[in-house]
Amino acid sequence: MGWEFTDDRGITLRRIGRPERVAAYVRAGAALWDLGVRPVGVYGSGHDGDEPDRAKSGALADVPYLGAGKGLDDGAIRSVRPDIVVDVTYDREKPYAVTEAAAKRAGAPVLALAVGGDTSLPDILGRFDQLSVALGGEPAGGDSELAAAEDAVRAAAAPLKVLALSAAGARQVHLARPGTWPELRHLAELGVEFVEPGAGGANWATTTWEHAVGLAPDLVLADARVNAVPAGELESVPAWHALTSTATVEPWNPELPCSAHAYAAFLRSVADALEVLGAKR
Numbered sequence: 001m002g003w004e005f006t007d008d009r010g011i012t013l014r015r016i017g018r019p020e021r022v023a024a025y026v027r028a029g030a031a032l033w034d035l036g037v038r039p040v041g042v043y044g045s046g047h048d049g050d051e052p053d054r055a056k057s058g059a060l061a062d063v064p065y066l067g068a069g070k071g072l073d074d075g076a077i078r079s080v081r082p083d084i085v086v087d088v089t090y091d092r093e094k095p096y097a098v099t100e101a102a103a104k105r106a107g108a109p110v111l112a113l114a115v116g117g118d119t120s121l122p123d124i125l126g127r128f129d130q131l132s133v134a135l136g137g138e139p140a141g142g143d144s145e146l147a148a149a150e151d152a153v154r155a156a157a158a159p160l161k162v163l164a165l166s167a168a169g170a171r172q173v174h175l176a177r178p179g180t181w182p183e184l185r186h187l188a189e190l191g192v193e194f195v196e197p198g199a200g201g202a203n204w205a206t207t208t209w210e211h212a213v214g215l216a217p218d219l220v221l222a223d224a225r226v227n228a229v230p231a232g233e234l235e236s237v238p239a240w241h242a243l244t245s246t247a248t249v250e251p252w253n254p255e256l257p258c259s260a261h262a263y264a265a266f267l268r269s270v271a272d273a274l275e276v277l278g279a280k281r
Helices: 026-034 054-062 074-078 100-105 121-134 143-156 182-189 209-214 238-246 260-280
Strands: 003-006 012-015 022-025 041-044 065-068 084-089 110-114 161-167 173-176 204-207 219-223 248-252
Touching: 003 121, 022 026, 026 041, 026 054, 026 084, 026 121, 026 260, 041 054, 041 074, 065 074, 074 100, 110 121, 121 182, 121 260, 143 260, 173 209, 182 260, 209 238, 219 260, 248 260
Parallel strands: 022 041, 022 084, 041 065, 084 110, 161 219, 219 248
Antiparallel strands: 003 012, 161 173, 173 204
16 A cells, blocks of 8 residues: 655655554654654754754654764665655754755655744644654554643643743843744743743743843743753853842743643643742742
């Protein structure tokens, strides 16, 4: 029986049989893992290094890591003999972390699912569910868990200001525009009050730590990926101390696995933090 799947660029992949060997961008691979599809190899993006980012990869520790950015080539992909390569797309035109040319030289077509800011979180999760089923995985089993986490957010949402950010160093910080990140927009739809970061930038407003302090957030969602500067390296920044002395800080992975289980855990962490802050009011 023939197999086919149309990705979010409108490209239809057709094969004689279902793909059995899947290589994937680490975020997509972690989602498929949650949904019962075991990748034969994963790779990073231009933001990643020679080692996998554990904030993104999680349970994929035993899956071969093929490299990232300029360190990823068709030979690395070819080494795991994939039938298809699964990536994500932010613009619905090109894959994010692998070039079509590299995948083609490795002998495998690329399938890309949309995760950009114009896509709702339910749509992202639904598409990964569809792909996992098409690849022989399990139907989504985390829907009830996600629904419970959403209820917890609704119950905890209060007039508390939330700011999502990614540390860029001692002098700069990237402040997220909540409307351009599906999970942040979803939180806002559940009643969470986000702080708008100000002018400049599409997804991020790059500014000073002093500006972030001036926004007076109650809860900070801080980028936990390896490309963000860790909190330990901000100890000498007075504005970081001022920010964290008045705000609770919770980790945020802007590239969570696209599975209900992963997003339920994130929403639950936000709900718990808001509940604690609300109790102090």
